[in-house]
């Protein structure tokens with residue numbers, strides 16, 4: 001069923017992984033879909049593959065976010081679906097070994113960038129719009145060597161709930177989706193290629209369902225929250241992690 005027809009959707013970080021899979025699903029459900037990213041060629045290639053509209057923006061930079069809002073406003077008027085997905089894991093380090101540049105890059109993209117993406121897009125959202133933040137199940141877990149990433153996502157969860165209250169009078173819904181290990185490009189950006197297969201295999205073994213997720217598993221939840229079928233859901237967090245959090 002094409003239940004997103006006539007909707008305009010924007011996905012930040014849409015050139016790979018969960019953002020790409022969700023943009024593809026938005027398009028299949030009939031939404032006009034914009035994907036953003038910081039690497040022009042990668043964003044244009046990805047958009048070309050699925051029929052999305054590519055716009056270049058580094059979500060960690062306020063000037064880029066403001067320019068993106070301007071371009072969306074000029075080309076499309078208003079947005080119905082805002083999927084704030086762009087994020088990085090950064091380096092795995094103990095708090096005792098923390099480095100300022102890692103702290104800054106994770107927080108600049110995952111927290112500051114996500115926060116200001118919402119903030120600057122608020123005037124461009126249609127009443128009744130749906131905003132979805134891509135958080136993580138680790139936002140409510142405490143694993144060593146992931147303090148900065150966990151903190152960035154935990155902060156997003158609380159911001160989403162406050163935003164849900166601030167925007168409720170315009171019937172704008174704000175929710176978070178919190179995946180567990182989901183096989184995307186995310187680890188390839190922080191670890192050597194030969195380590196990556198082993199990490200995913202180990203992760204699968206610690207999950208009760210004994211498998212890691214696929215980007216499409218997450219995309220299905222995001223597209224549901226974006227649809228009018230979810231019109232009574234706001235301020236909620238949806239964990240998709242093969243049972244990792246309850247184990």
Ligand SMILES: NC(=O)c1ccc[n+]([C@@H]2O[C@H](COP(=O)([O-])OP(=O)(O)OC[C@H]3O[C@@H](n4cnc5c(N)ncnc54)[C@H](OP(=O)(O)O)[C@@H]3O)[C@@H](O)[C@H]2O)c1
Pocket residue numbers: 012013014015016017018019036037038039042057058059060085086087088089109113134135136137178179180181182183184185186187189
């Ligand atoms: N995969 C998992 O296991 C998992 C679990 C929980 C939560 N998450 C979250 O899911 C989200 C998507 O990650 P993914 O797993 O799909 O990884 P991914 O394949 O690396 O996708 C992340 C996307 O975000 C983009 N991005 C990163 N920094 C950006 C910036 N400053 N400006 C614009 N775009 C930027 C990336 O662009 P480039 O290609 O240029 O890097 C890429 O398109 C992230 O927020 C991540 O924290 C992932």
